[in-house]
Amino acid sequence: MKLFSKEQIYQGDKLTAERQKISSTDLMERAGTQIFNWMHMRMQGAQVPIHIFCGIGNNGGDGLVLARHLILDGYNVKTYVVNCSDKRSKDFLINYDRIKNVTKDWPTLLSCTEDFPEIHQDDIIVDAVFGIGLNRAVDEWVKSLFMHFRSTKAFTLSIDIPSGLSTERVPEDEDSVVWAGYTLSFASPKLIFFLPETAKYTIQWEVLDIGLDQEFLFTTNTEVELIGKHEVLPLYLPREKFSHKGQFGHSLIIGGSYGKIGAVTLASRAALFAGSGLITAYIPKCGYVPLQASFPEAMVITDANEEIITDIKFDIKPTVVGFGIGVGTHSKTISAFETFLKKNKAPLVIDADGINILSKKKILLKLLPEQTILTPHPKELERLIGTWKDDFDKLKKVKAFSKKYTCIVIIKGANTITVFDNKIYVNTTGNPGLSTAGSGDILTGMVTGLISQGYNPLQATIFGVYLHGRSADIAVENFGYQSLIASHVIDYLGAAFIDLFKQPEQPTEVVEKEQEQEEQE
Structure with a gap:
């Protein structure tokens, strides 16, 4: 499996939009919808409180798309905007307006330590604060927010990459990074998921297919490859x-x-x-x-x-x-x-x-x-x-x-x-x-x-x-x-x-469904 660099992922997003004649907002909608599908398949409507923390860039936009779909499907969602800068991405603003149209409970703006919400151990935290483009130190109050996440011991799901983590360097302060129980990564996993000093920031990871251009995925050479059975x-x-x-x-x-x-x-x-x-x-x-x-x-x-x-x-x-x-x-x-x-x-x-x-x-x-x-x-x-x-x-x-x-x-x-x-x-x-x-x-x-x-x-x-x-x-x-x-x-x-030549075992429900089909035939 290819492990794409940050620059290659940006290039893939751009080429996908051009070749499939869609906007970056449409691609963001795909990403957020895939995260929703992943969560919905596992939660099946369970009313566990879900706290979604969105930054003001494209990662936060993904979080807003997810929040909107969860709200429309009847989940118990509370959305927060981590208001860490005056610069907001275009796609974030579009999805900020869209979520206002589906709920009267508008996202709560967080801007200081006093704004931190109460979160219980059995709740779910979705981290959509920062993505792979983070290139500056995390503000002290945002660092305190991340530490608040850890103190709750709630299950934390990060979108694409744990917030505060760079794809190119080891963080100097581990408290300035979200410690995720699970990370849903787009296009490919990140090299940092496998290095001794950075792997600890996500316990598990999974890649979500958001429909990036197939030619780009197949023809782009990467510096890093992940080696498994298929390789x-x-x-x-x-x-x-x-x-x-x-x-x-x-x-x-x-x-x-x-x-x-x-x-x-x-x-x-x-x-x-x-x-x-x-x-x-x-x-x-x-x-x-x-x-x-x-x-x-x-x-x-x-x-x-x-x-x-x-x-x-x-x-x-x-x-x-x-x-x-x-x-x-x-x-x-x-x-x-x-x-x-x-x-x-x-x-x-x-x-x-x-x-x-x-x-x-x-x-x-x-x-x-x-x-x-x-x-x-x-x-x-x-x-x-x-x-x-x-x-x-x-x-x-x-x-x-x-x-x-x-x-x-x-x-x-x-x-x-x-x-x-x-x-x-x-x-x-x-x-x-x-x-x-x-x-x-x-x-x-x-x-x-x-x-x-x-x-x-x-x-x-x-x-x-x-x-x-x-x-x-x-x-x-x-x-x-x-x-x-x-x-x-x-x-x-x-x-x-x-x-090497063994086929993976199918889940019990899949086997039972195939047996039912054979009996009907």
């Missing part, structure tokens, strides 16, 4: 009946040190479970017996050293190499890695201490093959690119780093983000159960295993991140967040592949 399914490479293991590549996992052989075992298993035809682990001697005994499907090559890797030599021709899991940062290991990089021609996936080595000796970054994949956790990323001010600054620095070294960077988190050049891919799978030892090793193995069988590095990264999260989502149903361990994620990877 990864076309990437899937099916297997022919007469295929054999030689067609699916040979993954080489290089890593491990004394006490950290388990990390290599996990990564190697993940690579094979992801579909690699063959898997070889390159480890120090101390890991030979543990790895061979625990994972018989793997082949093993050992370093001459007992406890660390000091010299990377092998007589195989790997399709792809995964490096760094549990390898340590000993000077001899760094030297061995540098020598390896100078000779290596295979695609690379680098994790953990491999990234720490690159951070220690940044000149090695110039030796990486194009589209090398780096999979840092937050501290490893900081060592690699330096500190950042906020999430937007982090993305900016990662994009610059990716472009400079032509590499793919995975920013791990609740919504893991893949960055390549100027493009951002936001993953939608995964859960807190992945906050466990070894989950990163498994991701490295999965991505390595996907490259080995023919996926290009970017495809393998996007697909691997999705499968990693989806496997955890399936596994967590049996184990819960606290008891989920990395091995479970590997064990459920097959289920994640199968899940």
Whole structure:
């Protein structure tokens, strides 16, 4: 799914009005009507008090359209205008006049803290104060209003974006933003719904179709894409009946040190479970017996050293190499890695201490093959690119780093983000159960295993991140967040592949209706 920028959404609104020969007021009517339809379908006429707070711009106009439809349908509505400026949009004024024609209870003008209405916990607040165009600090009294919303503990529904939240920066004061229980977003969700510092401002979100021009939606390229099942399914490479293991590549996992052989075992298993035809682990001697005994499907090559890797030599021709899991940062290991990089021609996936080595000796970054994949956790990323001010600054620095070294960077988190050049891919799978030892090793193995069988590095990264999260989502149903361990994620990877082709279950009422139709026929 494309995530449109603020400028692109404005462009889409303009093109829609031009191509469909409608006014901006008509488009606002569509938006407000869709919000009404969404609420009406769920409330079915329930007389819960609904408090709609409208700003004086186009977001407030959407709120006025919603209020008018709710009033006409007999709902218990109270409308307020947050009178925060003398500048009112044309469409707001049109809809302000329209709502006066359907009710004697005209919108209440709010202009100071004394005007705040009484709201109970069981009421509903609709936030239509500010939209995506907010480019200034929120007035103190409006900030107090937003804090009043939170203090009531009433369910809060935001229109398009929680008021006070910018699409391009992290708010300096969290009290100046509405904390929404649900946000109904137009055209596409916003990037801020998925970033660690801004996702907290809406618990859930949903996109409403307001009939924007289809050509615009399909042909406009966006900097950010949201990755779900529909996005990864076309990437899937099916297997022919007469295929054999030689067609699916040979993954080489290089890593491990004394006490950290388990990390290599996990990564190697993940690579094979992801579909690699063959898997070889390159480890120090101390890991030979543990790895061979625990994972018989793997082949093993050992370093001459007992406890660390000091010299990377092998007589195989790997399709792809995964490096760094549990390898340590000993000077001899760094030297061995540098020598390896100078000779290596295979695609690379680098994790953990491999990234720490690159951070220690940044000149090695110039030796990486194009589209090398780096999979840092937050501290490893900081060592690699330096500190950042906020999430937007982090993305900016990662994009610059990716472009400079032509590499793919995975920013791990609740919504893991893949960055390549100027493009951002936001993953939608995964859960807190992945906050466990070894989950990163498994991701490295999965991505390595996907490259080995023919996926290009970017495809393998996007697909691997999705499968990693989806496997955890399936596994967590049996184990819960606290008891989920990395091995479970590997064990459920097959289920994640199968899940790609499962049709979503239909609601019970839909199934019953279809059965009634079949009986009548």
